[in-house]
Amino acid sequence: MADVARIAGVSHQTVSRVLNGHPNVKAETRTRVEMAIDELGYRRNSSARALVTRRTSVIGVVAFDPTLYGPASTLGGIERAARAAGYFLSVVTLQTVTREAVREAMDYLAQQSVEGYIVIAPLRTVVDGLVDLPYGRPVVAVEGGQAPDLPVVCVDQPGGAYLATRHLLELGHRTVHHVAGPHDWLESEGRVAGWRRALEEAGAPVHEPLSGDWRPREGYELGRRLAEDREVTSVFVANDQMALGVLRALGETGVRVPQEVSVVGFDDVPEAEFFTPPLTTVAQDFSEVGQRSIALLLSLLEESDSPGTAPKRDVVPARLITRQSTATPSTR
Amino acid sequence: MADVARIAGVSHQTVSRVLNGHPNVKAETRTRVEMAIDELGYRRNSSARALVTRRTSVIGVVAFDPTLYGPASTLGGIERAARAAGYFLSVVTLQTVTREAVREAMDYLAQQSVEGYIVIAPLRTVVDGLVDLPYGRPVVAVEGGQAPDLPVVCVDQPGGAYLATRHLLELGHRTVHHVAGPHDWLESEGRVAGWRRALEEAGAPVHEPLSGDWRPREGYELGRRLAEDREVTSVFVANDQMALGVLRALGETGVRVPQEVSVVGFDDVPEAEFFTPPLTTVAQDFSEVGQRSIALLLSLLEESDSPGTAPKRDVVPARLITRQSTATPSTR
DNA sequence: CTGAAAGCGCTTACAG
DNA sequence: CTGAAAGCGCTTACAG
Numbered sequence: 001m002a003d004v005a006r007i008a009g010v011s012h013q014t015v016s017r018v019l020n021g022h023p024n025v026k027a028e029t030r031t032r033v034e035m036a037i038d039e040l041g042y043r044r045n046s047s048a049r050a051l052v053t054r055r056t057s058v059i060g061v062v063a064f065d066p067t068l069y070g071p072a073s074t075l076g077g078i079e080r081a082a083r084a085a086g087y088f089l090s091v092v093t094l095q096t097v098t099r100e101a102v103r104e105a106m107d108y109l110a111q112q113s114v115e116g117y118i119v120i121a122p123l124r125t126v127v128d129g130l131v132d133l134p135y136g137r138p139v140v141a142v143e144g145g146q147a148p149d150l151p152v153v154c155v156d157q158p159g160g161a162y163l164a165t166r167h168l169l170e171l172g173h174r175t176v177h178h179v180a181g182p183h184d185w186l187e188s189e190g191r192v193a194g195w196r197r198a199l200e201e202a203g204a205p206v207h208e209p210l211s212g213d214w215r216p217r218e219g220y221e222l223g224r225r226l227a228e229d230r231e232v233t234s235v236f237v238a239n240d241q242m243a244l245g246v247l248r249a250l251g252e253t254g255v256r257v258p259q260e261v262s263v264v265g266f267d268d269v270p271e272a273e274f275f276t277p278p279l280t281t282v283a284q285d286f287s288e289v290g291q292r293s294i295a296l297l298l299s300l301l302e303e304s305d306s307p308g309t310a311p312k313r314d315v316v317p318a319r320l321i322t323r324q325s326t327a328t329p330s331t332r
Numbered sequence: 333m334a335d336v337a338r339i340a341g342v343s344h345q346t347v348s349r350v351l352n353g354h355p356n357v358k359a360e361t362r363t364r365v366e367m368a369i370d371e372l373g374y375r376r377n378s379s380a381r382a383l384v385t386r387r388t389s390v391i392g393v394v395a396f397d398p399t400l401y402g403p404a405s406t407l408g409g410i411e412r413a414a415r416a417a418g419y420f421l422s423v424v425t426l427q428t429v430t431r432e433a434v435r436e437a438m439d440y441l442a443q444q445s446v447e448g449y450i451v452i453a454p455l456r457t458v459v460d461g462l463v464d465l466p467y468g469r470p471v472v473a474v475e476g477g478q479a480p481d482l483p484v485v486c487v488d489q490p491g492g493a494y495l496a497t498r499h500l501l502e503l504g505h506r507t508v509h510h511v512a513g514p515h516d517w518l519e520s521e522g523r524v525a526g527w528r529r530a531l532e533e534a535g536a537p538v539h540e541p542l543s544g545d546w547r548p549r550e551g552y553e554l555g556r557r558l559a560e561d562r563e564v565t566s567v568f569v570a571n572d573q574m575a576l577g578v579l580r581a582l583g584e585t586g587v588r589v590p591q592e593v594s595v596v597g598f599d600d601v602p603e604a605e606f607f608t609p610p611l612t613t614v615a616q617d618f619s620e621v622g623q624r625s626i627a628l629l630l631s632l633l634e635e636s637d638s639p640g641t642a643p644k645r646d647v648v649p650a651r652l653i654t655r656q657s658t659a660t661p662s663t664r
Numbered sequence: 665c666t667g668a669a670a671g672c673g674c675t676t677a678c679a680g
Numbered sequence: 681c682t683g684a685a686a687g688c689g690c691t692t693a694c695a696g
Contacts, residue, residue, distance in 0.1 A: 012683095043442060049673080058444075075425075079425045216602060241603060271548050274548040274552055275580075276583055342667085357665070380688070383690070670693090
């Protein structure tokens, strides 16, 4: 900056003014400074700037398993929104999602003086542990469910599950079986709740849901059990990867989909349309979730002086995508 | 830091020494300082530190489409390795991968004074544009192919493709058709090269490869074309997502896999084992790629004073996973 | 083993 | 509209 000032023949604070778009600079001076900047390829030192402004422009993100479609897409949406707002994203990915691992990740990010946190770790225990953190920085929980004391952005999981279940009931199924996600996951809970509500509203019998780990393998194993039960005519599976496993198990045991059993998934991964058969599923707008997360965090950052307001909750709707894995039931 | 010093009854540079693990501190003093740190919940200001040390401990990563399995997994591996080495990761994800977009992303990261870059953007034009960058910071290209002037970490794409093609030839197929990835992608080129070499070595006829965009949809559309060609008895598809589309197209048109046509993919996504039929494919160790990328970048960072050495290239082997989508050909 | 001093490269009131 | 001064919170030689 001193070099720029010398070449432009001004003081370094005039350079600073130009850099910060300060209005009180004569146009001719501004041009001279800009030319000197270009000539030297000068770039402002971010550490010095952060030191004096007390703002790092860094948002810490705690994510996990970037191999799962949902979290990965959300991360993409967050990143784009952050960059559009001039923020940098410092990302920590977790192998195992426990309360301790999340705290460790946040401690790590705190070393970098992040201005706020976005945590994509939709487990009840993790979200509960996010209240009253010692960092003094706002935290937004993505898919944080109904957490009452935390700013949350999430997809309307119960609503999506309700849509899926209604769809099957309307096709004429007497009831709908459910392969849920893992216990403790808020998405699992939300989807179970929506499924249950649809059944109860329709007066349909509610069978205890099976529970898997989101992975295709467990979908496959649970699918083998469903294949044996001749009562089953329709299954709402809590995500597409497990639905793939269910489809595979059904196919292997000679149960025809959708003629004998209808299957609905959740997520609408890019592959879903090309499963055998193409999967009816519930789509979530992950990139919207990402954008709203950043928007919420930024609003929290701005009003951090007046922390009187209640935590906000932003819910993104889900929508049903009908394909060929669902039909009116015939006898098995 | 001043507060800590006051409570511990020492000067602030003694606090600094304790923080940095400097040996010349009396044990008793050290304990006193540590207690004061705990009491205050003190955390060192990273900006001030970076300003004086001229090290931000931040690595910039340019990634793209976190929805693709390979790049997403690689990012995970990079993040873990970086954190283990005490570095932070600042991530920019690209929507479209062009040379300009990559440059823009790197410019953005430069604002944050990153110490080095990892670019996961395996297009020839992008990689070519990475040489002679104006940042004066080391750059590692992940999946940068054979780029002669750039440090690169990549999976042995030709080797993997060779394995897949050999496997089909050994099963008795007269030749192997190929659905390649998009032009300009180094992974596409590498896989084409390995496939071609295996065919040529065996004296098998080489049919011009079809080319898709990695997505299941184009796999499906190209699969429809392959289904019509009764000469085709085996297909090596450049990734699993397109292979899914091919499988779907074949199934839809009544072509049995593997009895009539064998299919091999590339990537070994978690779903591959549950495709119909379970897919024979080539596995890449993405997390290993991530780790080696960080290791290479760190070594570059250390020797940045003596830039005489040639750029390094680190190749991770691929391996074939045999499942049920391949068999000895019978007549169609 | 420990402290007083200087300085990293910026921004922000304060003068003029 | 522009410059001289102070200070953000650290680390690094330099003394002692």
